[in-house]
Amino acid sequence: MTMPRAEITGWGKYVPGKVLTNDDLSKMVDTNDEWITARTGIKKRHIRTEADTTTSMACAAAHEALAVAGLTPADLDLIVVANSSPDYLLPAPANLIQHQLGAKCPALTLAAGCSGWVYSLVTASQFIQTGAYKNIIVIGVELISYAIDYTDRSTCVLFGDGAAAVILQPSQTEAGVMTFELGSDGEHAQHLMVPGGGTRKPLSQEVVDNREMYIRMNGQEVFKFATRKLISCLHNITGSAGMSPADLDLIIPHQANLRIIEYAADKLQLPMSKFFINLHKYGNTSTASIPLALVEAIEEGRLKPGDVTGMVAFGSGLSWAGAVIRMGEALAKAQPQAEVEGALV
Ligand SMILES: CC(C)(COP(=O)(O)OP(=O)(O)OC[C@H]1O[C@@H](n2cnc3c(N)ncnc32)[C@H](O)[C@@H]1OP(=O)(O)O)[C@@H](O)C(=O)NCCC(=O)NCCS
Incomplete structure (x- = not known):
């Protein structure tokens, strides 16, 4: 029996409404748009507002992904969340996201820095391939601005906040x-x-x-x-x-x-x-x-x-x-x- 591949059947994203441009940063540290653009290609980044939390950003992306896949939170068999900027040190963010979504399934948090979402995708796909689970959401969410020193010009120009999610389901085809x-x-x-x-x-x-x-x-x-x-x-x-x-x-x-x-x-x-x-x-x-x-x-x-x-x-x-x-x-x-x-x- 061949094992089914894990196919992407839903997708969604969320970025906070506040925008920090290179010119904004040049008023905070000794930098300028020309340097940032030439050395990084970055022109702006979205930064959390008072209303944004790691959980809320993840759930916004998750709701979009679920809607595209035609699923509800109750259909989920597993939630995998890649994150290094949790709302609290304990519990892990996946549990709070599960509750906020109104899902009842297990919820797993995986931290592997910026590689975390691909690690999570690969982890989730193993559960699909073995047949253990059928509907998995894989969320990447980062409220990284909380860990940024906005007096350090060598790092603060690089990072921004955001979230995105995909639904994985067993494939009937070569897709996945x-x-x-x-x-x-x-x-x-x-x-x-x-x-x-x-x-x-x-x-x-x-x-x-x-x-x-x-x-x-x-x-x-x-x-x-x-x-x-x-x-x-x-x-x-x-x-x-x-x-x-x-x-x-x-x-x-x-x-x-x-x-x-x-x-x-x-x-x-x-x-x-x-x-x-x-x-x-x-x-x-x-x-x-x-x-x-x-x-x-x-x-x-x-x-x-x-x-x-x-x-x-x-x-x-x-x-x-x-x-x-x-x-x-x-x-x-x-x-x-x-x-x-x-x-x-
Ligand atoms: C951070 C990075 C953009 C710096 O670019 P760089 O070309 O290596 O620049 P350097 O660190 O050699 O610094 C060159 C000069 O620019 C200065 N500089 C650093 N940040 C600056 C900024 N935001 N604005 C203006 N000047 C800046 C440095 O102080 C240094 O000045 P000096 O020559 O007088 O000492 C680059 O090293 C990089 O992108 N690295 C990978 C980072 C990354 O991707 N991290 C996340 C991985 S998940």
Whole structure:
């Protein structure tokens, strides 16, 4: 008996209403639009309003995804939430999201930095393949602004808040998650971390005074890691599917920095048009980055039934995760929405 693939049958997204432009940031730290655009490609990012919580953002994206799939929260067999910015240290965000949605199923939270959503997608697809569960929602939600030091110009320009979700169901066809790669390199964890507030350095006045409850990053080391993994992971996940990166209809890279994507495109000898990019609008939304890009690619008609996409995420850990997915007939439900703000490429 062949095991069914996990197919994407619903999708949804949410970004907070507050927008922080490069010009806004230039009034907060010593930076400017020219530097941020040239070094990152980011023009603006959405930041939580008073009304937004990790739970509320996740539920907004989840309701959209459920509606597209024609499901209600009661139909869900499992909720998987990728997140590193929980409402509380305990309980885990998935439990609060389950309650807010009105679902009764188990709810699992998975933290793997910016790779978390692809890790979650791959984890969820295993439950579908074994037949254990039929209707799973995989949510990527990040209220990352809470962990950003808005006096540190080297990090505060990069990140934004957002959420996105997909529904996975057993496929009757070839559509679904085809191959994947998950990776971890904890040896280099120090290059991207929040040093204070955990059990090694509990929250204290000293942690606050040293601003150690915020993200610290060695940008150049992370940049090198990211380019290396984007290229190798694309080769590995397509190779496992008997393809090459050039055979993919669309590549959805983690939306961290346009230069990382341009470097990989150049090394892979692929045109930038093969890569979906929305980082100019949202910055790096961490776990929400890949699903937010996937949802917009579907909504804009960049992915159609039968298309094969390859996605690669990388981030703190250091970690990386990639997957090749064939899109199914559900995508015919997408209403292409014009990209009103124009793409960078
Ligand atoms: C952070 C990043 C944009 C910095 O770009 P860079 O080209 O490596 O820049 P550098 O760190 O070498 O800094 C160059 C100069 O710009 C300055 N600079 C840093 N941030 C700046 C900002 N926002 N505005 C203006 N100048 C800035 C630095 O202080 C440095 O000045 P100096 O030469 O006088 O010391 C880049 O390293 C990067 O994107 N790394 C990967 C980060 C990432 O993707 N993280 C998330 C992974 S999930």
